[in-house]
Amino acid sequence: MNKEKFLNKIDENLKTIPIIERMKIIQYFNEIIDDHIEDGLTEEQAILSLGDINDIVYGIIESEELKRNKIDNKNKAELKEQLKNLKEDRENRNFVLVNNDYNKKETQNNDKDNNNGRKYTNNKYQSNKNEGKEYNKSKSHYKTDDLNINIDINKILKKTENMVEKGMKMAKKAIDETDFNFDFDFSNTKENLVAKTYDSSNNIKDIIVEDINTGITVLESHDNNIHVKYYESEKEKYNIDEQNETLKIIKINENKSIFKWFNYKIRNKLELYLPKEFYGKAHISTNNSTIDVQNVNFNKINLKTSNGKISVYNTLIKENLDCVSSNGSINISKFICDNNTILKTSNGKINIIHGYGNNVNCKTSNSSIRIDNSNFDNDIELITSNGKIIFEELKVGNKLYCKTCNSSILGTIIDNINNFTVDSHTSNGKNTLTNNTNGNKILKCKTSNASIKVNFIDYPNEETNNK
């Protein structure tokens, strides 16, 4: 087994773990294998020395599982607390009801006695309890009126309680399903979902996916053909056709039911399998859901969603990488994009780890932007508001432009400070940069009410920083 196969196998077996965690694990084993090889082992020997792949996976899942269970229990505890509060609330209300019943009985008893003096106190008593009611109404009328109201309130309260309880149960179910079932359970077929596949061995250069409310995953195909796995119900169908080297996958007749919102993330998922060396164009759009692209190389790729995450992992792109979302984060890692990388979202984080490319343009709002261990040959533009901008060990080809407000800019650049013309400004914050016009490269940092802390690390070789 070679290294790539080994890492892919680990990756596949760890699908239950969030992608960021998984990436770190892969990176770790990649490094370990390289170190073994550097120490004189062959690739094969290095992998053999790590032991059985199942043991490795089991060890990791066990430790990851532990963490997740903790979260699980914490959430359950919170839910219990909520239910407890609800119960207390209801008991308080019952108490009020009991009091009302008591008043009612008293009124009836007083009527039986038919005593004038008592009648007076009775009326007085009731007038206090039911302010705003007409005083000169006949007694009997008064009584039934009172009685009716009591019964109604009783019913209404009971109904609301039942509904709240139902709601809590539903919410609990939704929480359980969405957060903790990383393995999507497709067997839950309330709407008669039918799993279908579409295979194509033709030469496809262009792929268009237009979906609604469904998560989309693009993965590497194990043969060299294209496969689509998807789910159809009576109300949701796909139209798939091929023409002029273009594959179109378009959803029709979307079910508009509002309750679907709870379920779509779990049940429906479109999986698109492409050859690793696909090198075609892809245009993928959905909404209210995530897009996940892994291990496939493209010429050009365009991903669009709303209210959902976008993640791209281990990908080579010859031209542009374009990601647009809203209210969701964008995570791009281990990628090479020969031309422009454009990432746009709002109210969501943007993370880039191990990115290599030409230009990169990141725009979000009310959230942070983070770039680690990356290298861009030309311009880097990071724009956000009310969110931090962080870059670690970034290599800048030509220009780095950072703009935010009410939040800090922190980072390290691998370069010599004398190569940069620095233009930085903040108000009400510290600034470690001094403006100058030294070098050919440009560094621009703008923020307000927060600090700018940018350091330069100049490594001639690794010995200098390996203490």
Next chain:
Amino acid sequence: MDAQLKRGLLEACVLTVLSNGDSYGYKIIKDINPYLKISESTLYPILRRLENNNYVNVYSVEHNSRLRKYYKITNEGYKKIKEFIIDWDEVLKIFNFINSCDFNDTDK
């Protein structure tokens, strides 16, 4: 050895290795192995835990045109080692007490 005990020992061992200077995964394993057998897949969760608990910081260094993750012990990490030593002093006292057991009575 008991898994829980081994994990605690390994955590302390990793921190001790790092107290002698920043290091990376492969080297940490090499340094610990003479004392306590550790495999690559057991080290990873330990490093993650140490990182999550803020006992170590992580940074990358370019080495032979690839990246290598280095781990650096934090002040919290040093505190953790101290705690470990204090805890084990107690254990040692208990051990000495147990060790004073008189085996001459075993014939009974």
